[in-house]
Amino acid sequence: MPAPTPTSPSTTPAPAAAPIVATDDQLAQVRYDADGLVPAIVQDAATGDVLMMAYMTAETLRLTLTEGRTVFWSRSRQEVWRKGDTSGEVQHVRSAHYDCDGDTLLFVVDQQGGGACHTGNRTCFFRAFGPEGGAAAGAPARGA
Amino acid sequence: MPAPTPTSPSTTPAPAAAPIVATDDQLAQVRYDADGLVPAIVQDAATGDVLMMAYMTAETLRLTLTEGRTVFWSRSRQEVWRKGDTSGEVQHVRSAHYDCDGDTLLFVVDQQGGGACHTGNRTCFFRAFGPEGGAAAGAPARGA
Numbered sequence: 001m002p003a004p005t006p007t008s009p010s011t012t013p014a015p016a017a018a019p020i021v022a023t024d025d026q027l028a029q030v031r032y033d034a035d036g037l038v039p040a041i042v043q044d045a046a047t048g049d050v051l052m053m054a055y056m057t058a059e060t061l062r063l064t065l066t067e068g069r070t071v072f073w074s075r076s077r078q079e080v081w082r083k084g085d086t087s088g089e090v091q092h093v094r095s096a097h098y099d100c101d102g103d104t105l106l107f108v109v110d111q112q113g114g115g116a117c118h119t120g121n122r123t124c125f126f127r128a129f130g131p132e133g134g135a136a137a138g139a140p141a142r143g144a
Numbered sequence: 145m146p147a148p149t150p151t152s153p154s155t156t157p158a159p160a161a162a163p164i165v166a167t168d169d170q171l172a173q174v175r176y177d178a179d180g181l182v183p184a185i186v187q188d189a190a191t192g193d194v195l196m197m198a199y200m201t202a203e204t205l206r207l208t209l210t211e212g213r214t215v216f217w218s219r220s221r222q223e224v225w226r227k228g229d230t231s232g233e234v235q236h237v238r239s240a241h242y243d244c245d246g247d248t249l250l251f252v253v254d255q256q257g258g259g260a261c262h263t264g265n266r267t268c269f270f271r272a273f274g275p276e277g278g279a280a281a282g283a284p285a286r287g288a
Contacts, residue, residue, distance in 0.1 A: 022273035048192030053248040097269040104197040125241040125250045129166035
């Protein structure tokens with residue numbers, strides 16, 4: 001039951017992708033490390049939870065923007081990693097941001113499926129330092 | 145006009161630090177890169193906004209937990225960076241998390257002062273890819 005909120009009553013299973021047309025100036029602001037990677041934080045549009053962090057190359061950033069879903073570079077497998085292709089946990093990009101010095105990205109997404117984490121948790125940050133351990137799992141940003 | 149929301153009518157300028165007592169097992173889960181660094185995401189407890197990302201060493205993680213405020217390693221200056229010591233923009237740690245494979249940290253903080261970014265913006269992610277550019281500044285997580 002992926003149940004994305006469809007913007008059009010399409011009969012195709014994939015929800016509508018919303019490409020983001022970045023300018024050359026914007027893309028030129030991004031700074032990659034010696035391995036050609038930039039860290040990309042993923043945040044849940046619905047809850048504000050930080051879901052995960054992974055890495056992108058210039059090519060997977062371009063794919064992410066044009067396909068409207070997160071595409072990373074898997075450092076362990078050394079290959080393009082289209083998030084959700086095997087798990088169904090696709091992340092549809094609502095907005096894409098770069099930070100003040102261009103060395104970190106932030107994607108606000110609609111998370112499909114059970115969550116972002118391969119452990120089955122909604123967020124990868126389900127464990128907390130301190131006596132409570134994982135007590136704050138899934139909702140680190142709330143309770144202000 | 146920094147106007148932090150004070151939790152006690154103290155006359156001392158520094159709000160109470162709340163140390164986090166991590167277990168050895170928890171600290172042993174953290175994986176550092178070849179330079180001895182781990183990326184640390186900082187999220188605003190009040191708004192859920194992702195404010196910034198910086199790097200910690202094992203030593204500055206220990207300082208962050210024991211002092212209850214974020215302490216980073218400045219890669220450009222190659223020194224310990226006690227966030228807010230010069231700017232006043234101290235980040236008091238509400239909760240501290242580590243991700244599923246231990247290679248990224250997340251700190252939920254009470255942000256003091258005008259914001260986290262040296263540009264004067266509340267968040268470092270004040271610019272967005274796409275035709276609107278910085279339109280989503282400061283509130284990437286809202287509007288679900």
